Amino acid sequence: MNPVIRGIVIYLFLMLIFRLSGKRTLASTTPFEFVLLLIISEVTQQALVGEDYSITASLVLILTLVGTDLFFSVIKSRFRMFEKVTEGTPVILVANGKPLKERMAKTRVSEEDVLEAARNLHGLGRMDQVKYAVLEIDGSISIIPEEND
Numbered sequence: 001m002n003p004v005i006r007g008i009v010i011y012l013f014l015m016l017i018f019r020l021s022g023k024r025t026l027a028s029t030t031p032f033e034f035v036l037l038l039i040i041s042e043v044t045q046q047a048l049v050g051e052d053y054s055i056t057a058s059l060v061l062i063l064t065l066v067g068t069d070l071f072f073s074v075i076k077s078r079f080r081m082f083e084k085v086t087e088g089t090p091v092i093l094v095a096n097g098k099p100l101k102e103r104m105a106k107t108r109v110s111e112e113d114v115l116e117a118a119r120n121l122h123g124l125g126r127m128d129q130v131k132y133a134v135l136e137i138d139g140s141i142s143i144i145p146e147e148n149d
Helices: 003-020 031-049 055-078 080-087 101-107 111-122
Strands: 091-095 130-135 141-145
Touching: 003 031, 003 055, 055 080, 091 101, 111 130, 111 141
Parallel strands: none
Antiparallel strands: 091 130, 130 141
């Protein structure tokens, strides 16, 4: 298969897999997830290069992957729906101090994760002190504290 086509296929496959696997920041990855990323990179390298170990093929593949990424960034800037599909949207996890269990389960975020963000960002120790907790598209959790009147 042509290296350019292989590059585009691998790019799309990896984008789909990482989109389906959920939002995680690099800082919150476990050691196993980091090792998994290394294994994926090795397998991807084999799938991309195959039997052709030339420098030219490697350069073409690098340009293909970067070009595909740039192409998608242009499409995302012009079509908001495409951006929502590929990047996702922020998800409210806590509203008025009440955890939204279905959303938390769907995004695989625990109450402990929300409370940790609340402690780190605002020094809050209880869920009822959180007005809103939002899982951002980068995997971080934003906290809006309850206002004390």
